[in-house]
Amino acid sequence: MAGIKHRRHEREGNAADQRAAARRLRAMYQHLVERFGPQQWWPANSAFEVVIGAYLTQNTAWTSVERSIANLKAGGALSVAGLRAVGEEELRQLIRPSGFMLRKAAAIKAFVAFLDAIYGGEMDALRRDAALDRARVRERLLALPGVGPETADAILLYALGAPAMVVDEYLRRIATRHGLVPENAKYAEVQALAEAAFAPGRERESANELARHYNEFHALVVQIGKLHCGRVPKCEGCPLAWDLERVGGAPSAAAPAPRGAPGRRKASDSR
Numbered sequence: 001m002a003g004i005k006h007r008r009h010e011r012e013g014n015a016a017d018q019r020a021a022a023r024r025l026r027a028m029y030q031h032l033v034e035r036f037g038p039q040q041w042w043p044a045n046s047a048f049e050v051v052i053g054a055y056l057t058q059n060t061a062w063t064s065v066e067r068s069i070a071n072l073k074a075g076g077a078l079s080v081a082g083l084r085a086v087g088e089e090e091l092r093q094l095i096r097p098s099g100f101m102l103r104k105a106a107a108i109k110a111f112v113a114f115l116d117a118i119y120g121g122e123m124d125a126l127r128r129d130a131a132l133d134r135a136r137v138r139e140r141l142l143a144l145p146g147v148g149p150e151t152a153d154a155i156l157l158y159a160l161g162a163p164a165m166v167v168d169e170y171l172r173r174i175a176t177r178h179g180l181v182p183e184n185a186k187y188a189e190v191q192a193l194a195e196a197a198f199a200p201g202r203e204r205e206s207a208n209e210l211a212r213h214y215n216e217f218h219a220l221v222v223q224i225g226k227l228h229c230g231r232v233p234k235c236e237g238c239p240l241a242w243d244l245e246r247v248g249g250a251p252s253a254a255a256p257a258p259r260g261a262p263g264r265r266k267a268s269d270s271r
Helices: 002-036 047-056 062-074 080-085 088-094 101-119 123-132 134-142 149-159 169-177 187-197 207-228 241-246
Strands: none
Touching (some): 002 187, 047 101, 088 101, 101 123, 123 149, 169 207
16 A cells, blocks of 8 residues: 555656646746747748758758758749659759758658648648648658658648647757756657646647747747757856756756856847
């Protein structure tokens, strides 16, 4: 009986810790909204361009993606019809700046074939299906070559407008360095934490409103990640340093954080 009570108390303690971590992450989001303002992501002119960007940005800098996107536009290949018509070898050359061109060209071609086979080549049909059954569309995307959880969720959120929480390396670093999840946390665990941060508003917010929050949250995470949470943390001047100071900690990975977090302030600068 004592063992059962101990396990129950341990589970309750873990649940309380998870709720507290979610509240801290939501507070970080609110602070970043005040600090940086709306980010208006994803940088693209169409939903299809978002999809292609999600493939091309894997393991490369966005500046390289922009060069590949420019090549595709110049070659008349930044559309379903254009990519359907272009040969795979030519596609490889067009996206060369993004690296891994063999794998990425094959993956993009596979997406176009998928879109043709199931949705008649129409992004609007894919969007409608995602609104009806996001989980089903996610599974279909994950079955495609070159699509992992992050790419699938980025397509769902930014191209299809579905409330899918994107977990990237920046979010993982923030969550682990602030002690919100263990160092070895998997994608799904970090995603569950981030979703829990927005759980209080789910009942009163529409799917579109929730997607807008997820969109802004991920964009702000990228902003703070690029400025302060790279492979080596740069905590001096970071808008999230107050959270570390509040819990009496320093980043749990790489270099220690300076103490003395900046106070809360508002700013109107945005990317």
